Amino acid sequence: MLPYTYLLINFFTIVICVIASFDKRIRFNRYFLPYLLAATLVAIPFIFWDSIFTACGVWWFNYNYTTGISIAGLPVEECLFFFCIPFSCVFTYFCMNRFFNLDRWNAFNNLIVFVAIIACTVTALLFYNRLYTFVTAVVSAIIFIFLHFIVRREWIGKASFVYILLSPGFFLVNGILTGTGLSSPIVNYNPEEFLGIRMLTIPIEDALYGYILFLLNLYFFELFTTKKRAAFPQLF
Secondary structure, three states: OOOOHHHHHHHHHHHHHHHHOOOOOOOHHHHHHHHHHHHHHHHHHHHHHHHHHHHHOOEEEOHHHOOOOEEOOEEHHHHHHHHHHHHHHHHHHHHHHHHOOOHHHHHHHHHHHHHHHHHHHHHHHHOOOOHHHHHHHHHHHHHHHHHHHHOOOOOHHHHHHHHHHOHHHHHHHHHHHOOOOOOOOOEEEOOOOOOOOEEOOEEHHHHHHHHHHHHHHHHHHHHHHHHHHHHOHHHO
16 A cells, blocks of 8 residues: 555646646646635635544545545545645636637536536435435535525536536546555445445545535636736736
């Protein structure tokens, strides 16, 4: 077992995107500060959620794959996860939106939101006794309501399309974290606290968890980017 496995997963998830950020056609490096602000704001409640679930035994970590450094009861690599993974997602969305016209996917906003809210609500009602399933479904429904009905973001369709494009990377990263190709998983789940439905080794709840993590990062990134453009128009 390599004690730096989880750290290397984070590193290889982000390194190509960071390097590409300095490409003159992309220049995403100008947006590092807004991204860092957005990621930090989103990471705080997610790390709290993660920490509580770890303390409750909903999931736990195999420290044989980590450096052994902990923050809030979590491996430091798990905290870095909430900065590295969303960076790759937001960067991909930024590039796709810059070089391609994805507006057609916004026609599916209403359908995506209503299906998601109904599915999450039904899931929460049926599986209220499975903590990971219940909390993920409830939080997801709230986030969809917030993004669509309160702040009225029109890019949910585009973001959903990009998330689908990112699914091979999702399966690779989450697959390794949940045990694909390893003698034992880095992240272990209490079978009593989730549906038990896995995509290869990945609990299906992880897909929704990653989706809302991406959407929230995108929302705050857009918010902070807009403010930065207003304050420093000469930079954009």
